[in-house]
Amino acid sequence: xxxxxEREAVIRARSLTKKYKDFVAVDGIDFDVYRxxxxxxxGPNGAGKSTTMKMITSVSxxxxxxxxxxxxEPNNQGPExxxxxxxxxxxxxxxxxxxxxxxxxxxxxxxxxxxxxLKTKVEELLEFAQLTEKRNEKADDLSGGMQxxxxxxxxxxxxxxxxxxxxxTTGLDPQARHILWDRLFRLKEQGVTLVLTTHYMDEAEQLCxxxxxxxxxxxxxxGSPAELIRKYSSxxxxxxxxxxxxxxxxxxQLEGKSExxxxxxxxxxLYTDKGEALLTSILDSGLHPVTxxxxxxxxxxxxxxxxxxxxxx
Amino acid sequence: xxxxxxxxxxxxIAEKRAKRPGASVYSGRAITMIERSLYAAKSSxxxxxxxxxxxxxxxxxxxxxxxxxxxxxxxxxxGNPVSYAAYIAxxxxxxxxxxGALYDATWNVFFKMHFSxxxxxxxxxxxxxxxxxxxxxxxALIRGATYSVGFMAIAWPLGLVTSAWGLLAIPAxxxxxxxxxxxxxxxxxxxxxxxxxxxxNFFLLPMFLFxxxxxxxxxxxxxxxxxxxxxxxxxxxxLVRSLMLGIIDISVLGHIAYFVVMIVLxxxxxxxxxxxxxxx
Ligand SMILES: Nc1ncnc2c1ncn2[C@@H]1O[C@H](COP(=O)(O)OP(=O)(O)OP(=O)(O)O)[C@@H](O)[C@H]1O
Ligand SMILES: [Mg+2]
Numbered sequence: 001x002x003x004x005x006e007r008e009a010v011i012r013a014r015s016l017t018k019k020y021k022d023f024v025a026v027d028g029i030d031f032d033v034y035r036x037x038x039x040x041x042x043g044p045n046g047a048g049k050s051t052t053m054k055m056i057t058s059v060s061x062x063x064x065x066x067x068x069x070x071x072x073e074p075n076n077q078g079p080e081x082x083x084x085x086x087x088x089x090x091x092x093x094x095x096x097x098x099x100x101x102x103x104x105x106x107x108x109x110x111x112x113x114x115x116x117x118l119k120t121k122v123e124e125l126l127e128f129a130q131l132t133e134k135r136n137e138k139a140d141d142l143s144g145g146m147q148x149x150x151x152x153x154x155x156x157x158x159x160x161x162x163x164x165x166x167x168x169t170t171g172l173d174p175q176a177r178h179i180l181w182d183r184l185f186r187l188k189e190q191g192v193t194l195v196l197t198t199h200y201m202d203e204a205e206q207l208c209x210x211x212x213x214x215x216x217x218x219x220x221x222x223g224s225p226a227e228l229i230r231k232y233s234s235x236x237x238x239x240x241x242x243x244x245x246x247x248x249x250x251x252x253q254l255e256g257k258s259e260x261x262x263x264x265x266x267x268x269x270l271y272t273d274k275g276e277a278l279l280t281s282i283l284d285s286g287l288h289p290v291t292x293x294x295x296x297x298x299x300x301x302x303x304x305x306x307x308x309x310x311x312x313x
Numbered sequence: 314x315x316x317x318x319x320x321x322x323x324x325x326i327a328e329k330r331a332k333r334p335g336a337s338v339y340s341g342r343a344i345t346m347i348e349r350s351l352y353a354a355k356s357s358x359x360x361x362x363x364x365x366x367x368x369x370x371x372x373x374x375x376x377x378x379x380x381x382x383x384x385x386x387x388x389x390x391x392g393n394p395v396s397y398a399a400y401i402a403x404x405x406x407x408x409x410x411x412x413g414a415l416y417d418a419t420w421n422v423f424f425k426m427h428f429s430x431x432x433x434x435x436x437x438x439x440x441x442x443x444x445x446x447x448x449x450x451x452x453a454l455i456r457g458a459t460y461s462v463g464f465m466a467i468a469w470p471l472g473l474v475t476s477a478w479g480l481l482a483i484p485a486x487x488x489x490x491x492x493x494x495x496x497x498x499x500x501x502x503x504x505x506x507x508x509x510x511x512x513x514n515f516f517l518l519p520m521f522l523f524x525x526x527x528x529x530x531x532x533x534x535x536x537x538x539x540x541x542x543x544x545x546x547x548x549x550x551x552l553v554r555s556l557m558l559g560i561i562d563i564s565v566l567g568h569i570a571y572f573v574v575m576i577v578l579x580x581x582x583x584x585x586x587x588x589x590x591x592x593x
Binding site: 057059060061076077078079080082083084087089091093094095096097098099102106107109110111112113114117121138157158159160161 | 322323324326327328330331332336337340342345348349352353356429430431433434435436437438439440441591592593
């Protein structure tokens with residue numbers, strides 16, 4: 001894909017820092033988000049993803065550094081910025097006392113949108129979120145997946161240019177996740193810029209054009225999922241399990257067999273471009289793993305390489 | 314591929330609204346908070362709402378007409394005889410306004426701040442913290458004013474309003490409700506747990522009993538009078554009593570000023586506090 005040099009950065013962060021007292025939650029990060037792209041923040045618990053999202057939403061004030069959203073300054077143009085944003089917080093934060101449709105109408109009213117206009121918009125969003133039949137239920141009585149969809153519909157009430165989604169699919173079953181991914185694809189097709197955080201590498205690979213991998217408030221790497229895998233990992237991975245207490249000993253024996261080897265508490269990972277061949281040679285050398293598997297490298301491996309830790313711990 | 318900047322109609326409206334000066338504190342849309350409260354009220358506990366209204370009425374019956382029989386007429390502030398029921402009715406009207414206002418501004422607000430997270434959501438739309446503060450306070454004051462209108466509807470036919478000035482007791486009660494709602498929400502915003510919330514209740518009962526509600530504050534020693542007269546309910550009781558019994562003098566303005574200050578302080582502290590809690 002040829003990229004135009006004139007891409008418009010809708011979000012621009014330079015040395016962006018957030019401290020809570022002495023604790024540095026976001027530690028001088030730089031990134032740009034371009035119009036129309038889907039941008040992912042990937043990282044383990046406490047990496048600073050939500051904090052970054054809150055600074056973009058301008059409900060949390062940065063401690064230092066630069067941040068502009070659509071060229072505006074969040075410190076004094078917060079409401080103006082939020083008029084362009086759709087926010088789907090990590091915890092749904094629905095108005096549980098209200099019905100499904102009331103959640104949508106009231107949120108639209110907070111933006112100053114006229115009731116008449118909202119009437120048709122709400123129908124459209126109920127349809128989009130597949131909640132038309134649940135419109136008169138209390139938000140509290142919806143299933144987790146439905147609540148998530150309602151939160152997303154609510155974030156879309158002001159037809160935002162940029163949609164911020166903090167862990168949109170955490171806690172959803174696989175089917176519900178796929179429905180959501182489909183909805184997000186459609187928004188992207190309509191030109192909405194997506195910024196999302198996730199713990200799931202498959203989600204990042206599916207949804208994101210570009211990602212940054214964060215850990216402890218810092219950016220560890222940046223690029224498209226494919227670029228990152230190419231840069232930080234091999235084509236394939238051989239996963240071997242010998243049993244918890246044996247893995248370490250065997251790992252020593254395997255040293256030198258592949259470009260890189262990672263020892264995890266429950267398994268050994270061998271990075272190579274020719275997985276099957278490597279596995280055959282290991283089996284031929286008389287080792288008998290309890291289970292073995294050859295797979296493509298994923299962002300999980302990139303993360304492991306960068307931080308020495310797994311994403312979901 | 315360059316995607317064209319697409320500003321939709323909705324964003325355009327929302328942005329225009331957000332561009333008012335001072336919009337990061339107050340966007341002028343507190344009314345949308347009241348709309349929200351109306352939706353939520355449909356499912357609220359009517360028994361609790363009604364009991365808040367009935368309470369002062371029961372006091373009026375038991376003390377005004379029950380104990381009032383034993384007491385007979387007493388003297389009002391300017392020395393005229395007045396029935397005991399007519400003496401305590403204004404105090405109970407002021408108390409209705411207070412109860413109604415505090416019902417929403419304390420426990421409901423506490424729940425929303427700590428459990429339901431609705432304020433966070435509102436503040437991630439383009440509402441400012443003062444919209445939220447004013448919206449919630451206004452809703453609370455509506456309940457306070459409604460209680461006092463209800464109380465008036467009972468007191469008037471019973472002949473407990475002896476002056477035409479008494480009509481002004483309703484706007485006065487609204488002002489009192491506004492004051493209590495503002496201060497109530499401000500104080501609640503500093504409370505961290507249920508124990509601390511209970512201290513508020515602990516303070517309210519004595520204030521209700523001793524603020525010149527059932528007997529004049531002149532029975533106290535001088536120094537206690539000074540303290541009691543500084544209490545908001547006592548100010549409210551004096552204000553409504555002056556109007557309902559038609560004893561109008563300069564002190565009425567003093568009471569009004571007291572509540573205006575209370576409103577301004579409560580609203581400011583609530584706004585600052587919402588910002589500190591949810592926008593740091
Ligand atoms: N309001 C706050 N006060 C103090 N510390 C905070 C606050 N909010 C976040 N933190 C700290 O900042 C760090 C980053 O938190 P953040 O919520 O941004 O992480 P995250 O990447 O979103 O993690 P998760 O995947 O668990 O959602 C954490 O260590 C957290 O404890
Ligand atoms: Mg988070």
